[in-house]
Amino acid sequence: MSTxxxxxxxxxxxxxxxxxxxxxxxALTLFAQxxxxxxxxxxIAEVLRVxxxxxxxxxxxxxxxxxxxxxRATAGVLADFHRVVDPADPPVEQLRKATHVxxxxxxxxxxxxxxxxxxxxxxxxxxxxxxxxxxREHEHALRAVIAAGVAAxxxxxxxPALASFAxxxxxxxxxxxxxxxxxxxxxxxxxxxxxxxxxxxxxxxR
Numbered sequence: 086m087s088t089x090x091x092x093x094x095x096x097x098x099x100x101x102x103x104x105x106x107x108x109x110x111x112a113l114t115l116f117a118q119x120x121x122x123x124x125x126x127x128x129i130a131e132v133l134r135v136x137x138x139x140x141x142x143x144x145x146x147x148x149x150x151x152x153x154x155x156x157r158a159t160a161g162v163l164a165d166f167h168r169v170v171d172p173a174d175p176p177v178e179q180l181r182k183a184t185h186v187x188x189x190x191x192x193x194x195x196x197x198x199x200x201x202x203x204x205x206x207x208x209x210x211x212x213x214x215x216x217x218x219x220x221r222e223h224e225h226a227l228r229a230v231i232a233a234g235v236a237a238x239x240x241x242x243x244x245p246a247l248a249s250f251a252x253x254x255x256x257x258x259x260x261x262x263x264x265x266x267x268x269x270x271x272x273x274x275x276x277x278x279x280x281x282x283x284x285x286x287x288x289x290x291r
Contacts, residue, residue, distance in 0.1 A: 105143045112150040117196035121151050121204040152212050155205050158197040159219040176234030184282040185275045191260040192271040198260035231286050241287035252282045
């Protein structure tokens, strides 16, 4: 299940109707492969077979492209969490759902995940602070689930904060190696990572 470089290959030069979404998608692929600072607007224009000045009819700046990518991705992570995690559920069930949806997003939105986790710091203030605050909000929400599990006697771990960091880092790494052409599907990977997360959090089998 090693990463197939073709999974994140540069988009082939093609002439298509230029729209903000088309420009953003091309930028996303190049940012994921080369990094934000390693991608020039001229390269995005080359992929789209237009002159660089033409891009400005459909975008603000390269920074704006990065901000849109990070904004949508971090908002999506929080929306996923609140959509699947029911505070009325037992903490272990909350942890199962939170982990599954987090892994699944990193498998199905690999380009976004790679850009967010590598290039968020390249944003200017106040945007970088706002985006990092969203990431902290997700971490704190997951930490609270683990802490509730410890209090309920369902989980056994000394530091819910450390467990939360470990689980999130484990899930984030999926974006770096998963291949849709590999032996496991996105759903299978998410299912297995749920079991890993429960072990990290000290789930006590009954």
